[in-house]
Amino acid sequence: xxxxxxxxxxxxxxxxxxxxxxxxxxxxxxxxxxxxxxxxxxxxxxxxxxxxxxxxxxxxxxxxxxxxxxxxxxxxxxxxxxxxxxxxxxxxxxxxxxxxxxxxxxxxxxxxxxxxxxxxxxxxxxxxxxxxxxxxxxxxxxxxxxxxxxxxxxxxxxxxxxxxxxxxxxxxxxxxxxxxxxxxxxxxxxxxxxxxxxxxxxxxxxxxxxxxxxxxxxxxxxxxxxxxxxxxxxxxxxxxxxxxxxxxxxxxxxxxxxxxxxxxxxxxxxxxxxxxxxxxxxxxxxxxxxxxxxxxxxxxxxxxxxxxxxxxxxxxxxxxxxxxxxxxxxxxxxxxxxxxxxxxxxxxxxxxxxxxxxxxxxxxxxxxxxxxxxxxxxxxxxxxxxxxxxxxxxxxxxxxxxxxxxxxxxxxxxxxxxxxxxxxxxxxxxxxxxxxxxxxxxxxxxxxxxxxx
Numbered sequence: 001x002x003x004x005x006x007x008x009x010x011x012x013x014x015x016x017x018x019x020x021x022x023x024x025x026x027x028x029x030x031x032x033x034x035x036x037x038x039x040x041x042x043x044x045x046x047x048x049x050x051x052x053x054x055x056x057x058x059x060x061x062x063x064x065x066x067x068x069x070x071x072x073x074x075x076x077x078x079x080x081x082x083x084x085x086x087x088x089x090x091x092x093x094x095x096x097x098x099x100x101x102x103x104x105x106x107x108x109x110x111x112x113x114x115x116x117x118x119x120x121x122x123x124x125x126x127x128x129x130x131x132x133x134x135x136x137x138x139x140x141x142x143x144x145x146x147x148x149x150x151x152x153x154x155x156x157x158x159x160x161x162x163x164x165x166x167x168x169x170x171x172x173x174x175x176x177x178x179x180x181x182x183x184x185x186x187x188x189x190x191x192x193x194x195x196x197x198x199x200x201x202x203x204x205x206x207x208x209x210x211x212x213x214x215x216x217x218x219x220x221x222x223x224x225x226x227x228x229x230x231x232x233x234x235x236x237x238x239x240x241x242x243x244x245x246x247x248x249x250x251x252x253x254x255x256x257x258x259x260x261x262x263x264x265x266x267x268x269x270x271x272x273x274x275x276x277x278x279x280x281x282x283x284x285x286x287x288x289x290x291x292x293x294x295x296x297x298x299x300x301x302x303x304x305x306x307x308x309x310x311x312x313x314x315x316x317x318x319x320x321x322x323x324x325x326x327x328x329x330x331x332x333x334x335x336x337x338x339x340x341x342x343x344x345x346x347x348x349x350x351x352x353x354x355x356x357x358x359x360x361x362x363x364x365x366x367x368x369x370x371x372x373x374x375x376x377x378x379x380x381x382x383x384x385x386x387x388x389x390x391x392x393x394x395x396x397x398x399x400x401x402x403x404x405x406x407x408x409x410x411x412x413x414x415x416x417x418x419x420x421x422x423x424x425x426x427x428x429x430x431x432x433x434x435x436x437x438x439x440x441x442x443x444x445x446x447x448x449x450x451x452x453x
Contacts, residue, residue, distance in 0.1 A: 002033070002044045003044060004044045004207040004208075004209060005221075005222065006027055006029075007037055007044040007212060007216070008207065008215045008216055008222055009027065010034055010038060011215075011216040012189065012190075012216075012219050012221045014038055015295070016189065016219070020034050020035055044212070052095070053085065053086060053087045053091075054085070054087060054091070054092065057080045057083065058095075058099055061076060061080065061096065062099075062101045064076055066103060069102060069103050070105070073089075073092070073096060074089070077092050080092070098204065100203055100204075119232075121155035121156040121235075122156060123156045123157070123291060123292040123293060124156070124294050124295075125155065125188055125190060126154075126155040126156070126190045126191070127154055127181075127184070127187065127188040127191050127192070128153050128155055128191075128192045128235050128236035129150065129177065129180070129191060129193050129236065130151050130193075130194060130233065130240060131149070131150055131151075131196070132149040132150075132151055132162075132240045132243060132244065133146045133147075133149075134146060134147040134148075134149055134244065134248050138251065138252075138253050138260075139253070140255070140256060140257070141256075141257045147260075148166070148167060148172070150162065150163050150165060150176035150177065150180060151239050151243060152177070152180035152181070152184060152236070153235045154184065154235075154289055154292060155235050156288065156292055157276075157288035157289040157292055158235055158238075158239075158274065158276070158285045158288070158289075159271075159285050159289035160236065160268055160271065161180050161183035161184050161268050162239070162243055162264050162268060163179040164176075164260060164264070166308060168198065170198045171304040171306040171307070171342070172306065173198050173199075174214055175342055178302065181218070181297055182297060186294025186295055186297055187295050187297055188292075188295070189220060189221060190221040190222070190223055191215065191220050191221070191222050191223070192222075192223045192225065193223075193224060193225065194224075194233065195225065195227060198210075199211045199222070205226075205227075213302075214304075217302045218298065220295070239271075242267070242271060243264060246267055247263055247264050247267045251263065257322075258322045258365075258366040271285065272284065272286035300342075300343030300344075301342040302343070303341050303343050304341070304342050305339065306339070306340050306342060307337050307339045308320065308337070308338050309336075309337055310335070310337070310349075311333065311334070311335055311336075312332055312334050312336060313332070316332065316376060317370065318336060318338060320338045320340075320347065321362075321366065322365055322367060322368060323363045323364075323365070323366075323367055323368065323371060324369070324371065325338075325349065325360045325370075325371045326360075326371065326372040326373050326376040327349050327357055327358045327376065328358070328375075329376070331357070334351070335352060336351055336352075336357070337349070337350045337352070340362065345362050346359060347361070347362045358373065358376070360373065
């Protein structure tokens with residue numbers, strides 16, 4: 001069964017003009033197998049897997065290697081054989097790597113202080129891609145705490161281009177990757193990525209089927225860097241450093257994301273003037289890149305579906321890619337979703353309930369155009385006019401004494417106040433007088449004692 005990497009390589013080599021026999025010899029498979037995958041008769045990743053004999057011993061191996069990360073695989077293999085493992089040594093070590101049973105040891109893996117080899121990159125062979133997360137973007141971008149920049153660099157010449165994206169999701173990656181390739185003027189035969197979750201399964205480095213379809217569409221192979229090996233894609237890492245230090249540190253507040261993209265494009269073109277020496281001859285990055293044999297790109301980008309959240313303005317407009325598109329009135333302040341399919345010219349505006357409320361033909365990104373549907377314009381005008389009044393505006397400097405109705409109401413309030421005062425509870429002194437007369441007629445015991453004295 002083909003792996004996704006072999007499937008991508010077979011399609012890439014076929015697009016580059018290789019015969020089926022040559023591809024079969026190169027990949028070590030039968031010609032019928034190659035032809036079946038190229039014709040779409042077989043699909044990678046769908047064969048039923050046989051039970052893995054290593055699985056029952058996985059937890060034991062993880063525990064032993066957790067206790068002693070430097071335990072030799074031969075010693076561990078002898079232990080599991082005594083426990084009943086029936087596989088061979090090569091199968092055992094391959095399973096250890098596949099399941100990443102051995103924990104990482106930073107002192108043993110650190111790159112500092114060790115020899116570093118210079119990797120030769122043939123012209124047109126490799127493009128290295130990497131995301132750069134840039135902190136504290138301008139508030140106008142609405143990007144949150146970080147802006148996202150996809151950088152792509154030709155490994156041979158060092159030419160690089162970069163594209164700003166709103167996020168690092170799969171559709172945003174495809175859109176930014178296509179834009180970078182078109183800025184570079186074509187695609188190389190192979191792409192190199194670190195362990196991006198949108199490209200591969202990070203723990204294993206296995207290519208995802210979704211991104212395999214993208215690579216096959218552009219006719220390029222994909223290489224995944226080993227973990228913690230930044231030197232393996234040092235060309236794009238240096239481009240990241242240049243973008244961060246020479247452009248991002250100087251980006252002012254208050255500029256639009258389109259102006260930011262223009263700034264990074266300008267820097268990337270300036271960097272083409274860097275001097276290089278090849279076999280004793282002086283040249284520049286731009287001249288080297290001009291001689292690289294890049295493959296032609298498809299007419300349209302890979303058709304990934306991109307969705308972005310937007311807020312409707314009081315003018316019943318939503319912004320997208322430097323342009324404004326109309327929606328029906330009555331949605332002011334509401335959150336809507338702008339949906340496009342890369343390579344198509346139609347833009348949809350949908351509500352949170354997934355109802356399509358507007359459909360437009362896309363304008364050129366960054367053109368600053370306002371695209372309004374005629375029906376939306378008429379409905380908005382009616383809604384605005386309906387809120388108007390034909391009466392003249394109110395006059396403020398006029399004499400308007402209280403009306404008879406107001407005077408009558410005021411008199412009612414005054415009368416009510418007087419009646420409330422009259423009805424208040426007062427102390428009746430006649431009760432005190434009656435008690436005093438009773439005391440005079442019936443003297444108390446104390447008064448009789450005083451009289452007898």
